[in-house]
Amino acid sequence: MVVDDHPMWRDGVARDLAAAGYEVVATVGEGQQAVRIAPAARPQVVVLDLQLPDISGVEVISGLLAALPGVRVLMLSASGEQQDVLDAVKAGATGYLLKSSGQAEFLDAVARTAAGDPVFTPGLAGLVLGEFRRLATEPAGEDPGTPKLTERETEVLRLVAKGLSYRQIAERLVLSHRTVQNHVQNTLGKLQLHNRVELTRYAIEQGLD
Amino acid sequence: MAESASTSQTLQTSLWRAIAVYRIAALVYVTALVVNNIGVYAHPALAWPVLALTAGWTVFTTYAYADPARRRPPLFLADLLITMGVMASSGYIVGAEALRAGKPTLAVAWHVAPVIAWAVAGGRRWGITAALAMGATDLVVRNHWDQAAYTGTVLMLLAALAVGYLVGVAQASQQRLERAIQLEAATRERERLARDIHDSVLQVLALVKRRGAGLGGEAGELARLAGEQEAALRTLVTGRSAEAVDEHAEVDLMTLLEPYASATVSVAAPAGAVRLPSAAASEIAAAVAAALDNVTRHCDPGTKVWVLVEDEPAAVTVSVRDDGCGIAPERLAEAESQGRLGVAQSIRGRIGDLGGTVTITSAPGQGTEVEMTVSRVRA
Numbered sequence: 001m002v003v004d005d006h007p008m009w010r011d012g013v014a015r016d017l018a019a020a021g022y023e024v025v026a027t028v029g030e031g032q033q034a035v036r037i038a039p040a041a042r043p044q045v046v047v048l049d050l051q052l053p054d055i056s057g058v059e060v061i062s063g064l065l066a067a068l069p070g071v072r073v074l075m076l077s078a079s080g081e082q083q084d085v086l087d088a089v090k091a092g093a094t095g096y097l098l099k100s101s102g103q104a105e106f107l108d109a110v111a112r113t114a115a116g117d118p119v120f121t122p123g124l125a126g127l128v129l130g131e132f133r134r135l136a137t138e139p140a141g142e143d144p145g146t147p148k149l150t151e152r153e154t155e156v157l158r159l160v161a162k163g164l165s166y167r168q169i170a171e172r173l174v175l176s177h178r179t180v181q182n183h184v185q186n187t188l189g190k191l192q193l194h195n196r197v198e199l200t201r202y203a204i205e206q207g208l209d
Numbered sequence: 210m211a212e213s214a215s216t217s218q219t220l221q222t223s224l225w226r227a228i229a230v231y232r233i234a235a236l237v238y239v240t241a242l243v244v245n246n247i248g249v250y251a252h253p254a255l256a257w258p259v260l261a262l263t264a265g266w267t268v269f270t271t272y273a274y275a276d277p278a279r280r281r282p283p284l285f286l287a288d289l290l291i292t293m294g295v296m297a298s299s300g301y302i303v304g305a306e307a308l309r310a311g312k313p314t315l316a317v318a319w320h321v322a323p324v325i326a327w328a329v330a331g332g333r334r335w336g337i338t339a340a341l342a343m344g345a346t347d348l349v350v351r352n353h354w355d356q357a358a359y360t361g362t363v364l365m366l367l368a369a370l371a372v373g374y375l376v377g378v379a380q381a382s383q384q385r386l387e388r389a390i391q392l393e394a395a396t397r398e399r400e401r402l403a404r405d406i407h408d409s410v411l412q413v414l415a416l417v418k419r420r421g422a423g424l425g426g427e428a429g430e431l432a433r434l435a436g437e438q439e440a441a442l443r444t445l446v447t448g449r450s451a452e453a454v455d456e457h458a459e460v461d462l463m464t465l466l467e468p469y470a471s472a473t474v475s476v477a478a479p480a481g482a483v484r485l486p487s488a489a490a491s492e493i494a495a496a497v498a499a500a501l502d503n504v505t506r507h508c509d510p511g512t513k514v515w516v517l518v519e520d521e522p523a524a525v526t527v528s529v530r531d532d533g534c535g536i537a538p539e540r541l542a543e544a545e546s547q548g549r550l551g552v553a554q555s556i557r558g559r560i561g562d563l564g565g566t567v568t569i570t571s572a573p574g575q576g577t578e579v580e581m582t583v584s585r586v587r588a
Contacts (some may be wrong), residue, residue, distance in 0.1 A: 130479020161477040163515030
């Protein structure tokens with residue numbers, strides 16, 4: 001499923017995906033519509049533009065995941081809205097790509113998202129790294145529930161942020177390609193879990209259970 | 210701060226004018242009261258010369274305070290003492306009996322003017338000092354202690370406090386405004402220069418660089434130098450003006466580094482601001498610029514660069530990595546021994562000045578990585 005408010009972009013992406021052998025079950029221009037038709041269309045991967053005219057990317061992602069647990073979201077955005085990207089990742093998106101990236105890069109990212117592997121740009125790695133550091137320095141940082149990265153995970157994320165490919169990282173740290181991928185995935189998992197815990201805690205505090 | 214003096218002059222001028230207006234209005238009030246109460250005064254004949262003195266001093270101060278050169282301690286002190294004298298004379302002229310009956314002194318309301326003048330001239334402390342002196346005189350002259358007597362003094366004290374505070378705030382905001390105006394003027398001038406330089410000098414330098422690059426030998430060296438200068442000049446004229454603000458103010462490092470992001474340069478950073486003293490931030494930005502410059506100069510076009518900014522409580526780390534040709538260790542050493550390696554030196558110098566450390570790792574075919582760490586703890 002392709003969600004993007006720009007018709008030409010949407011159709012172009014759909015065509016590329018179809019040409020690469022994917023079945024495009026739906027193309028949608030609005031977030032609410034995407035959430036509404038997701039249960040019927042049952043996509044495995046959603047390619048989502050982070051800026052939609054109606055609701056925020058975070059709302060779309062939460063809506064999609066609620067309607068269709070296990071759906072994988074690859075988000076696309078123009079550069080510059082770092083906090084939005086970070087929030088989207090916390091809400092459960094597993095991949096992020098700049099709109100300016102090439103077609104091959106895009107198809108590769110879709111394939112990886114479909115396989116359940118996270119797709120990180122160096123920029124996203126920098127954001128995630130920064131977020132863990134921010135959490136660690138917060139007053140609540142002593143809280144055992146605050147997620148922390150292991151040394152290895154930090155090392156891997158730093159290398160991703162410096163633009164090394166998983167293969168290069170694996171070589172440099174003498175790890176398997178799979179292990180590097182797992183480390184990256186774990187960092188995202190921790191952040192998303194923390195986000196869910198925080199949301200639940202907030203809901204209980206506000207008495208909205 | 211010659212310009213700032215001239216503009217804050219306007220604020221001062223209007224404040225002094227306000228005091229003069231107050232003094233004149235108070236004089237009218239005092240005159241009315243004297244005319245009204247003269248019948249009950251103990252020594253009514255003396256009231257007129259004192260009133261004349263009050264009027265004369267009002268006229269004198271109106272002119273004297275209008276002249277910035279005369280707003281000096283002697284005038285302030287004279288103002289306070291004469292007003293206190295007028296007030297003290299009420300003890301004899303109005304008489305203890307009338308005063309006890311609640312009749313006002315000969316300086317009623319008028320006596321607040323020098324207190325406000327002190328507050329305007331010297332801020333809260335001066336204002337409070339003058340208010341206390343004047344209030345004490347008032348209480349001594351009245352020689353009876355009821356709530357009305359205290360209320361007058363307390364009101365005067367509060368007025369002095371408020372005026373002193375307001376003057377401080379007004380002056381601070383005036384200064385900020387002036388700084389902003391200066392900054393804007395500087396920015397506009399820089400933009401004008403940038404346009405001029407861009408249209409002329411930069412084009413020529415770029416041309417020299419391109420034409421000379423293929424010639425080799427001495428011409429090639431000239432071309433390289435022209436290229437270097439072109440880049441430096443471009444950085445200079447396009448540089449953000451953030452460094453023009455207060456050196457100790459903190460700025461977001463990212464406002465300086467984000468502009469470097471391009472098709473080939475990826476900038477990764479935390480979502481929030483990376484706050485650093487502006488001097489440190491601009492040095493780091495300059496070091497990053499030097500590193501990026503080096504990549505464009507020595508590597509094939511299209512070489513990708515990744516900049517990573519990490520913000521930790523103790524330090525800020527900025528890494529610049531490229532996937533270019535890299536530098537062989539022996540070439541690095543050789544260049545260093547020849548006193549070349551300008552880039553590495555300039556980066557090390559800048560970061561070293563901030564008390565930070567620089568690590569440069571490189572190998573042929575594996576690109577180069579420059580890692581700069583600047584401690585947040587000030588030396």
